[in-house]
Amino acid sequence: MTEPLAFDIREYLRLELMPHFMCPGCGHGIALRALLWAVHELGIAKDKLAVVSGIGCSGRVGAYIDANTYHTTHGRPLAFATGLALARPDLKVVVITGDGDCLAIGGNHLLHACRRNLDLTCLMFNNEVYGMTGGQVSPTTSATRLTTTTPTGNAEPVFDACRIAEAAGASFVGREVTRQVPALKNLIKSAMSHVGFSFVEVISDCTEIYGRKNDLGEAPEMILHQKADMRPEAFGNVADQPFRPNRLTTGILSQHDLPEYGETYRARAALLRSGEK
Amino acid sequence: MSAEAKRAPGAETAGGRNILVVGVGGQGVIMISKVLALIGQRRGFEVKQSEVHGMAKRGGIVFSHVRFAPKVWSPTIAKGEADALIALEWAESLRWLDFLKPETGVFIADTRRIVPPFACLNRQQGAVTAYAKATPAEVVERISNAYALDASGIAAGLGDARAANTVLLGCYSVALDEPLEHWREALDLFVPKAARAINHAAFDAGRTWAEAARAGTQEVPTMPALFSARGPAxxxxxxxxxxxxxxxxxxxxxxxxxxxxxxxxxxxxxxxxxxxxxxxxxxxxxxxxxxxxxxxxxxxx
Structure with missing residues (x-):
């Protein structure tokens, strides 16, 4: 049973770049494994996979994948991926982006990518901080947490990225923690199999810059803490659970059957071409 | 004090019995021990029963000592003093074996296995559970009055595996020489109305099985090998x-x-x-x- 599914991540990595640049215990590596595992189980050929990433720790993750990878400008991976998916519908396009990349600088692109419902998979690695640039506050930094730009604790409310994506029209929205690798792999698999825009928030850990500054413990403590913070989808929405507002709903949060933009676009183009003749 | 001196007076009196009913929470140990206690009462004996209500969690160990005799002092049966051991679960039957009277005790056990979680602590793939390894054939051979039967299977065949306790009660009833109506009346007191028919059928099935076993025509059931909890090694x-x-x-x-x-x-x-x-x-x-x-x-x- 295990034989046909046997998965060795090294087949999907650019081995000459390893070991990767990420800090010890960084959750992004685990999220990358889940993505590659999902790709392996879906049987997507490496040359049919295109990974687009932005700037930040999450942006660097894409570079280690032995496939078509595209390291784009800050906040714009979704914009680049939109063009790529429209031009090359034969490719499976996955966007890897971070919380700052996706929600702050690229917030506008996220809204419109969700609205168009183009067949893309967007993985937002949420580690609550701008790690690569030195640990500045991001739109998902929890209240009272210390960062280099909030030395007395963050006073701003946070974004719930999944609810933003759902409201903006994403037809598939999910969330999972890196602690649950097989569950995360299965969620990414469903997201990639879904036709339309799928948004997955991956709760990751920044151990060195965020965890240490906030006294959240070492990497094992942080990853163990994820389990206390998460709640399987069966328990309902976060909004319905006022007694545990800090707990995160995980799993597939919403899934709708909506017209996919790429198909509509190509049908329109074909109609125009036939009209010209 | 020798074992002889410890023996409660009256236990040897003709007609008196020490019956130990054991099983796992939820199987109906208390129900059949209540029936046995009532039968003892009808015979005009003094009866003591312990436990009288199930305190174990569903799945935990449950035992009930039933003693009836002209005079009963202690509510519990000492080791080696039980005239009968009725076990609703296989490992429980083995655990309480030392309570049985060495030569004359009657052993009646369901061969059903309920594997508790702590028997599966070895998480190695291919590990065998730590459940009791003795087979019915081995146990029956060592005890002079031993009966092992697939009571759960018999009850399931009648329509409800939960009536396995009544099958075992029926099986033991042949040892007491009590009219069938008395058993039925006692059963009806403790069984919900809707379950009376199935319990009567189960009781009769147990009785029939025991009569055939006395005649020596019942085979000792075999049990499947202990399974590997986590796939192949x-x-x-x-x-x-x-x-x-x-x-x-x-x-x-x-x-x-x-x-x-x-x-x-x-x-x-x-x-x-x-x-x-x-x-x-x-x-x-x-x-x-x-x-x-x-x-x-x-x-x-």
Whole structure:
């Protein structure tokens, strides 16, 4: 049973770049494994996979994948991926982006990518901080947490990225923690199999810059803490659970059957071409 | 004090009985011991029963001592003093064996196995559960008055496996020489109306089985081999790429078997290879892809 599914991540990595640049215990590596595992189980050929990433720790993750990878400008991976998916519908396009990349600088692109419902998979690695640039506050930094730009604790409310994506029209929205690798792999698999825009928030850990500054413990403590913070989808929405507002709903949060933009676009183009003749 | 002196007066009196009913929470141990207590009462004996209400959790150990005789002092049966041991579950039957009278005690047990979670503590793939290994044939051979039957199977055949306790009661009833109507009346007192028919049928089935067993025409049931809790046996080997490991400690702290450690250079090493069950938690959670678990089937080698 295990034989046909046997998965060795090294087949999907650019081995000459390893070991990767990420800090010890960084959750992004685990999220990358889940993505590659999902790709392996879906049987997507490496040359049919295109990974687009932005700037930040999450942006660097894409570079280690032995496939078509595209390291784009800050906040714009979704914009680049939109063009790529429209031009090359034969490719499976996955966007890897971070919380700052996706929600702050690229917030506008996220809204419109969700609205168009183009067949893309967007993985937002949420580690609550701008790690690569030195640990500045991001739109998902929890209240009272210390960062280099909030030395007395963050006073701003946070974004719930999944609810933003759902409201903006994403037809598939999910969330999972890196602690649950097989569950995360299965969620990414469903997201990639879904036709339309799928948004997955991956709760990751920044151990060195965020965890240490906030006294959240070492990497094992942080990853163990994820389990206390998460709640399987069966328990309902976060909004319905006022007694545990800090707990995160995980799993597939919403899934709708909506017209996919790429198909509509190509049908329109074909109609125009036939009209010209 | 010798065992003879400890023996409660009256227990040897003709007609008196010490009956130990054992099983697992939820099987109906208390129900049949109440029936037995009532039968004792009808015979004009003094009756003591312990326990009288199920205090065990569903799935936990349940036992009930039923004693009736002209005069009963202690509510509990001493070791080696039970005239009959009625066991609703196989491992429980073995656990209470030393309460049975060595030569004359009657042993009646359901061969059904309810494997408790603590019998599955070995998480190695291919590990056999720690459940009692004695087979019915071995036990029946060692005890002079032993009857092992698939009461749950008989009850399930009648329509409800929950009536297995009544099958065993029916089986024991042949030893007491009590009219059938008395047993039925006693049963009806403790069984819900809707379940009366099935319990009567189960009682009769048990009685029929025991009569045939006395005639020597019943075969000792065989039990399937103890199953392997976690699939076929495999050998797990860990490949740790020291050049990629950054010593984040995740694998060390999250390994369920605690078989990894960091060495002096802060590199993960496998310290207890035999304890590794190949669960792959370390491989999945390693952010640096430094751990790969290789598994090979043991049987193939």
């Amino acid at each position: 495999v050998k797990s080997e860990l490949e740790i790429n020291a050049a990629w490991c950054k010593g984040c400690d995740i694998c060390v702290k999250l390994c369920p078997e605690r078989c990894l450690a960091l060495d002096k250079k802060q590199i993960a090493v496998l310290t207890k290879p035999d304890a590794c069950t190949g669960c792959r938690v370390c491989e999945w959670l390693c952010p640096d892809f430094a751990i790969t678990v290789h598994q090979t089937a043991v049987g193939a080698a």
